[in-house]
Amino acid sequence: MGPSNKAIITCAVTGVLTDPERFPVPVTVEEMAQSAREAYDAGASVMHLHFRSQQPGMGRMPSWEPDVAAAVTDAVRAACPGVIINMSTGVMGLDQSAPMACLERTRPEIAACNAGTLNYLKARKDGGWAWPPLTFFNPVEKVQEMLDSMANTGTKPEFECFDVGIVHSVNLFVDTGMCTNPHYNFVMGVASGMPADPELLPLLLKYRKPDSSWEVTAIGRSEIWELHQRAAELGGCLRTGLEDTFYLPNGDKARGNGDLIEAMVACVRQAGRTVASTDEARSYLGLS
Numbered sequence: 001m002g003p004s005n006k007a008i009i010t011c012a013v014t015g016v017l018t019d020p021e022r023f024p025v026p027v028t029v030e031e032m033a034q035s036a037r038e039a040y041d042a043g044a045s046v047m048h049l050h051f052r053s054q055q056p057g058m059g060r061m062p063s064w065e066p067d068v069a070a071a072v073t074d075a076v077r078a079a080c081p082g083v084i085i086n087m088s089t090g091v092m093g094l095d096q097s098a099p100m101a102c103l104e105r106t107r108p109e110i111a112a113c114n115a116g117t118l119n120y121l122k123a124r125k126d127g128g129w130a131w132p133p134l135t136f137f138n139p140v141e142k143v144q145e146m147l148d149s150m151a152n153t154g155t156k157p158e159f160e161c162f163d164v165g166i167v168h169s170v171n172l173f174v175d176t177g178m179c180t181n182p183h184y185n186f187v188m189g190v191a192s193g194m195p196a197d198p199e200l201l202p203l204l205l206k207y208r209k210p211d212s213s214w215e216v217t218a219i220g221r222s223e224i225w226e227l228h229q230r231a232a233e234l235g236g237c238l239r240t241g242l243e244d245t246f247y248l249p250n251g252d253k254a255r256g257n258g259d260l261i262e263a264m265v266a267c268v269r270q271a272g273r274t275v276a277s278t279d280e281a282r283s284y285l286g287l288s
Helices: 029-042 066-079 097-106 140-153 164-175 201-207 222-233 257-270 278-285
Strands: 009-012 046-049 084-087 110-114 118-120 134-136 156-161 183-188 214-218 237-240
Touching: 009 029, 009 257, 029 046, 029 066, 029 257, 046 066, 066 084, 066 097, 084 097, 084 278, 097 140, 110 140, 140 156, 156 164, 164 183, 164 201, 183 201, 201 214, 201 222, 214 222, 214 237, 222 237, 222 257, 237 257
Parallel strands: 009 046, 009 237, 046 084, 084 110, 110 156, 156 183, 183 214
Antiparallel strands: 118 134
16 A cells, blocks of 8 residues: 555554553543543544453553453444454463453454564663563464464454564565565654654665555654654554653643544644545555
8 A cells, every 4th residue: 555645543542551540541441432532533543452450459450351351342432433443462471362362352453463572671761671671572473373363353463563673574474475465563662672763764664565554653752743743744554642652742741642643633734634534544454
């Protein structure tokens, strides 16, 4: 797919471990639906969902309970008519049975497929690690297992690419018949992955399979909005939300997902494009 005048906007509604006592992230079923609706009204046609524990005082922790996944997904769909659901599937280890159970239960139109292994690192200013060094294991066998699960549920994989080598890995998945018509998500701004550098983006587009769809996930503060603007200008799908940032282009903190999507719509308009409806997004992404 080449550049489209219609910009598909994804809202990453909530993150994995962000503490709702410190940050304005939705956790409960009702909060997720309300926050998604604010993003939907602002222009988002896709909702990227993580699921949080619904136990009292445990909202900072993720949940892979199929009942929780179904309740959140159903509530978001009811609040946002026609919306496209994009489900997170990432787990650090090799056992994917829990996310696959959620995938089977909710049958989202799109789901993340983490396409390569990454050392997940961040350093503090004092020279120590921000957290104990982690490895996000995604060997080919794990990727294939998730692709098989997505095929069973009619779900389109979105290949999460944290570095340039992972972009090339997705190309090799195509070459070896593991997938066709890949959708690339260039995840930029993770400290041990690709930087959120607008000058890198044209190279990533050069390295992907020709005419394939793509988007950018930009992690960081207000500096990431220059990258979002470049993605809008180059014709990509766009994503923001409280999973990725709490900051607006002027440096102010967002009150919620609606503020962030409004800022992304401004990028779209500045690039001379218009925002895609849910029907237009489905057509462009080849969804039923």
